[in-house]
Amino acid sequence: MNLPININDLLTVRTVEWERLEFKGGWNPEDVLHTMCAFANDVHNLGGGYIVIGIEEKNGSSLLPPKGIPTSQIDKIQKEILNFGHHAIQPSYHPLTARYQISGKNILVLWAPGGETRPYKAKVSLSKKSKEWGYFIRKQSSTVRAKGADERDLIRLANTVPFDDRYNQSATVKYLSQRLMEEFLREVGSDLLKEAKNLSIEVLGRQMNIVGGSSESVFPKNVGLLFFNEQPDRFFPVTQIDVVWFPDGPGGDRFEEKIFKGPLSRMTRDALAYIQRTFLKETVIKHPNRAQAERFWNFPYAAIEEAIVNAVYHRSYEVREPIEVRITTEDFVVLSFPGPDRSIRMENLRAGKAVSRCYRNRRIGEFLKELDMTEGRSTGIPKILRAMKNNGSPKPEFETDDDRLHFLIRLPIHPKAKKSTVEKLGTQQESGARSGAQSGAQSGAQSKQILHALAKSPLSMLEIVHALKLKSKTGSLKRAVNELLSENYIEYTIPEKPNSRLQKYRLTEKNEKIKKVFLGG
Secondary structure, eight states, X not given: OOOSSOHHHHHHTSSSOGGGEEEESSOOHHHHHHHHHHHHHOTTOSOOEEEEETOOEETTEEOSSOOOOOHHHHHHHHHHHHHHHHHTEESOOOOEEEEEEETTEEEEEEEEOOOTTOOOEEESOOSTTOOOEXXXXXXXXXXXXXXXXXXHHHHHHHSSOOGGGSBOXXXXXXXXXXXXXXXXXXXXXXXXXXXXXXXXXXHHHHHTTOEESOTTSOEEBHXXXXXXXXXXXXTSTTOOEEEEEETTOTTSXXXXXXXXXXXXXXXXXXXXXXXXXXXXXEEEEOOTTOSSOEEEESSOHHHHHHHHHHHHHHSOTTSOOOEEEEEESSEEEEEESSOOOTTSOHHHHHTTOOOOSOOSOHHHHHHHHHTTSOOOSSOHHHHHHHHHHHTTOOOOEEEEOTTOOOEEXXXXXXXXXXXXXXXXXXXXXXXXXXXXXXXXXXXHHHHHHHHHHHTTSOBOHHHHHHHTTOSSOOHHHHHHHHHHHHTTSEEESSTTOTTOTTOOEEEOTTHHHHHHHTSOO
């Protein structure tokens, strides 16, 4: 069996963080058991880790050629590891193992992904007399026993299965695309690719940890459908990125909207590529008194990339709201739902010092890390801050509400780039005007439909979507609602908390005017 990682990358520690890797020169069953338990607990939500048996290390680097394991011991070690999963760890847990040969020597690699039924505890000692059990976690490059506050944090953080790691019982493994799975393995340089074509979807999915359940009840995991199905929005409605350009600002009549859907990695890359080629412009200013020209971008790509990947990583796929990207001649805004975990203090986040104690989508983060799209260690915000500073741009802004229902990242345009940005996007403004003119007629009809619906009773946004028989909350619907709010035809039922999850819309005291103008009453 091969694992979904390139063995050469694993040994040189190029793509996997040291926190996720441990070398063992020989077979030390107690040490391996404790490290296996620590990776299964995955307290930092890094996707578990790898234990390489048969290679020694020095200062965190593998010593090659390997020390190796005698061929006669391989089966014995694998049987002991299997036995650990039944009798030495609670709940039962079994890592995947693979045997490799390096320079003629046998090594054994254990892949221990974060477990589905965390937290796990293991026997403190394998002595027959010992009856003590303990929780083990990783702290940087070491495996330690969790005690006191660490133990309480582990139990609090790990006692539920994240949404992206749950089985999707409304789907079957046939909805996973073997072609997309092989493309992923090829991109990350996995040795598993060599045998992927000869494996069934179920077997390949189990080795990639995107399929689970007993042999009688096999189900894909949500993360598998998000990355390896051509239409994940079929299972998770409104899994999309809406990119909207407002040449006259959010309150203007002109706009352009482009919606990106598909597997998460493709959707993200397509949206980023579109934004980069359409809306980003470098300005070069030559100064007569110095040889070096001044160069800057209207919006630095590195900051945009981090903001959008952060939204894909941390949004909830149970919430039927898209990731919204709003671009004007003043700023670049990324809005996602819900907001940051309550363990994060906003003042620390704005300063780039926040460290999350709870990752919403640890499996999504695992795949994004393998694709080098994120580091997943709370580095996104500091990168945005650094990219904006290096570009000479104003500081970015980070916002959420009291209930942490949304998260907004605003990147102000470089002060000297405003004029050039308008000139570059002039063609888009012309086509946007045509789009706006076409949408104007649609907006009036949709406003009338909304008011008809609200004439019966107050409705939430989702209820309005259903009343208008739409598949999801579209950009035109949101604009129509906002226009009705601004013109005081409708109002919030909870005006003091506009972003409350209980929020609904109702008609205002303009009812008589509404009946005459919109409802024909």
